[in-house]
Amino acid sequence: MTRDQRYPREIAIVAFAQTDHTRSSAELSEVEMLMPVLRQVLGQTGLHTGEIDFTCSGSSDYLAGRAFSFTMALDGVGAWPPISESHVEMDGAWALYEAWVKILTGEAETALVYAFGKSSPGELRDVLSRQLDPYYVAPLWPDSVALAALQARTLIDAGETDERALAGIAARSRTAAQDNPHAQLRGSAAPDVLLEADHLVQPLRIHDTPPVSDGAAAVVLAAGDTARRLTDRPAWILGLDHRIEAHSLGVRDLTDSPSTRLAAERAGLFETGVDTAELHAPFTAQEIVLRKALRLDDTVRINPSGGALAANPVMAAGLIRLGEAAARISRGDSDRAVAHATSGPCLQQNLVAVLEGEAQ
Amino acid sequence: MPDILSAPLVVEFPFTRSLGPVQSAFLTGLRERTVLGVRTSDGSVLVPPVEYDPKTAEEIRDLVEVAPTGTVTTWAWNPAPRRGQPLATPFAWVLVRLDGADSALLHALDAPGPDAVRTGMAVRIRWAAERTGAITDIACFEPGEGQPDTRARPHSGQFAEAVTGITAPARLDYTYSPGRAQTRYLDALAGHRTIGERCPACRKVYVPPRGACPTCGVPTDEQTEVGPKGTVTTFCIVNIKAKNLDIEVPYVYAHIALDGADLALHGRIAGIPADKVRMGLRVEPVWAEDGRYPDHYRPTGEPDADYDSYKELL
Ligand SMILES: [Zn+2]
Numbered sequence: 001m002t003r004d005q006r007y008p009r010e011i012a013i014v015a016f017a018q019t020d021h022t023r024s025s026a027e028l029s030e031v032e033m034l035m036p037v038l039r040q041v042l043g044q045t046g047l048h049t050g051e052i053d054f055t056c057s058g059s060s061d062y063l064a065g066r067a068f069s070f071t072m073a074l075d076g077v078g079a080w081p082p083i084s085e086s087h088v089e090m091d092g093a094w095a096l097y098e099a100w101v102k103i104l105t106g107e108a109e110t111a112l113v114y115a116f117g118k119s120s121p122g123e124l125r126d127v128l129s130r131q132l133d134p135y136y137v138a139p140l141w142p143d144s145v146a147l148a149a150l151q152a153r154t155l156i157d158a159g160e161t162d163e164r165a166l167a168g169i170a171a172r173s174r175t176a177a178q179d180n181p182h183a184q185l186r187g188s189a190a191p192d193v194l195l196e197a198d199h200l201v202q203p204l205r206i207h208d209t210p211p212v213s214d215g216a217a218a219v220v221l222a223a224g225d226t227a228r229r230l231t232d233r234p235a236w237i238l239g240l241d242h243r244i245e246a247h248s249l250g251v252r253d254l255t256d257s258p259s260t261r262l263a264a265e266r267a268g269l270f271e272t273g274v275d276t277a278e279l280h281a282p283f284t285a286q287e288i289v290l291r292k293a294l295r296l297d298d299t300v301r302i303n304p305s306g307g308a309l310a311a312n313p314v315m316a317a318g319l320i321r322l323g324e325a326a327a328r329i330s331r332g333d334s335d336r337a338v339a340h341a342t343s344g345p346c347l348q349q350n351l352v353a354v355l356e357g358e359a360q
Numbered sequence: 361m362p363d364i365l366s367a368p369l370v371v372e373f374p375f376t377r378s379l380g381p382v383q384s385a386f387l388t389g390l391r392e393r394t395v396l397g398v399r400t401s402d403g404s405v406l407v408p409p410v411e412y413d414p415k416t417a418e419e420i421r422d423l424v425e426v427a428p429t430g431t432v433t434t435w436a437w438n439p440a441p442r443r444g445q446p447l448a449t450p451f452a453w454v455l456v457r458l459d460g461a462d463s464a465l466l467h468a469l470d471a472p473g474p475d476a477v478r479t480g481m482a483v484r485i486r487w488a489a490e491r492t493g494a495i496t497d498i499a500c501f502e503p504g505e506g507q508p509d510t511r512a513r514p515h516s517g518q519f520a521e522a523v524t525g526i527t528a529p530a531r532l533d534y535t536y537s538p539g540r541a542q543t544r545y546l547d548a549l550a551g552h553r554t555i556g557e558r559c560p561a562c563r564k565v566y567v568p569p570r571g572a573c574p575t576c577g578v579p580t581d582e583q584t585e586v587g588p589k590g591t592v593t594t595f596c597i598v599n600i601k602a603k604n605l606d607i608e609v610p611y612v613y614a615h616i617a618l619d620g621a622d623l624a625l626h627g628r629i630a631g632i633p634a635d636k637v638r639m640g641l642r643v644e645p646v647w648a649e650d651g652r653y654p655d656h657y658r659p660t661g662e663p664d665a666d667y668d669s670y671k672e673l674l
Binding site: 249 | 371377408434435436437438442465467494495526533540571572574
């Protein structure tokens with residue numbers, strides 16, 4: 001199957017930029033943090049803000065503690081005179097999905113998608129607990145690390161991993177991030193050394209958890225010949241889909257991710273091989289779940305960027321997976337890649353994209 | 361570059377939520393030390409209960425009672441409890457499948473240490489001394505023998521004085537930092553000066569500056585002092601007193617284009633009867649002692665500004 005048959009239009013990621021992700025960017029407002037990234041991503045294509053047909057962003061007010069914080073960031077995209085614009089209170093990967101649909105329907109030829117998250121103003125573990133079921137779960141204030149630890153325990157109990165294997169995932173990811181100038185954590189001690197640390201929430205140690213990050217990212221999407229004009233090697237979106245699990249953790253099998261599998265199937269992943277995977281697995285054990293759901297074997301290079309274990313700007317980390325996968329295709333380091341984004345506790349929502357570069 | 365300002369910011373809100381029939385029965389049941397679940401169309405029992413079948417999306421209302429004892433299906437030892445969590449001493453987060461149920465409930469398990477916890481262990485509910493109809497009516501779980509033969513029994517879901525809503529208080533603590541442009545603006549205000557920032561592309565001066573030109577999408581990094589005098593571009597007369605506001609009504613709230621600025625900011629006009637305020641009125645700021653922003657603006661006594669001089673700023 002070619003990409004022309006699956007969808008009415010060819011659409012590609014043609015540019016990607018991200019900040020250097022840091023523990024705190026307190027000196028910058030959100031728009032100040034975001035603006036250099038927007039300049040860079042537009043600069044890669046030669047487009048001006050006024051030439052973009054559709055703009056879509058992802059962010060969350062709960063990170064900054066201010067209502068409508070995304071409207072401030074709009075100053076960075078030149079929103080006057082009025083532009084066609086939308087926002088999702090989700091990771092920017094879902095903003096990319098909205099922009100992709102906008103182009104598919106013929107409403108736009110080009111789209112700018114950006115996402116930002118400043119985790120530093122608040123206590124991220126507590127902040128994320130406010131996205132949980134407000135009747136039965138949120139009143140108990142279970143934090144994000146605790147919920148990930150429950151998932152890790154189910155995998156260990158099922159014999160699918162152990163604490164040493166999880167340390168290996170952390171070490172491999174952060175060692176890979178040594179080649180990523182934007183990553184926050186670059187390099188790692190050996191797994192044996194990591195295992196000497198105390199547990200944060202047992203069975204997870206600090207290395208099993210993502211860094212708390214501030215950062216932003218942006219991509220440009222374009223259709224057909226516009227994409228070919230804007231870049232030498234567009235990262236064509238062969239398929240894109242997102243799915244969700246039942247919201248109650250207690251009805252789910254936490255060792256599996258049927259929503260990821262279904263999204264991957266609908267995105268066409270199982271019809272075609274990939275050489276690279278950018279997985280949004282903020283916690284080490286989640287990589288085990290995703291590898292299984294996406295049927296990735298040892299021939300696939302997993303998270304050469306270091307993934308979310310190396311930098312996790314909340315609301316941007318998923319969009320970065322799509323951007324990193326696309327950038328590898330554009331550079332010629334990959335011919336076909338799968339990118340995954342997640343949102344919510346224990347891989348609640350999952351988005352899968354299959355990207356491809358033309359034969360070199 | 362001055363130090364970037366920062367200040368504590370506390371966001372607190374009591375979320376008041378109404379309950380549907382299933383959630384109402386479940387939470388009222390907890391108040392009465394009774395645990396209810398709901399039976400799905402394929403016969404499995406979900407605890408806590410939901411109103412729609414997670415597999416078929418069918419509406420489900422078939423309430424059943426399950427045991428206050430159950431089995432840990434997964435756990436995580438929490439050595440450092442955080443604010444709001446069920447226990448102040450180290451505890452285990454657990455998913456517990458209550459006897460008679462097919463799904464698991466998230467809660468805390470009181471245990472002496474991680475070595476005392478394992479998947480598959482039997483636990484029972486420890487009820488809170490005072491119960492109001494909330495998930496926290498379960499104080500926590502504690503180790504205890506289960507009743508493996510327990511089957512879910514039909515239950516009407518009817519209780520006297522059913523709980524129909526919950527109030528879920530939330531509090532999040534932040535350190536707010538306004539960034540470079542607004543720090544410069546606020547620092548200048550502390551010295552009773554107002555600064556704007558000029559866009560390098562369209563040359564417009566924005567006040568208050570936010571570091572970007574919303575028209576051009578480029579950084580505005582050239583600071584320029586504006587005012588202190590300005591022109592009223594538009595205004596309204598406020599006749600209804602806001603709660604906790606110690607300003608007498610009627611008062612005038614206006615958009616004021618400070619001299620040299622390309623964007624009007626807003627402020628209160630005083631020192632002139634409300635019905636004498638007009639577009640084009642020339643005003644100047646009045647600072648309260650130790651004020652970090654103008655308390656209000658008053659007429660300068662100059663002739664009114666010509667309409668053409670501010671019509672672009674309306
Ligand atoms: Zn401008």
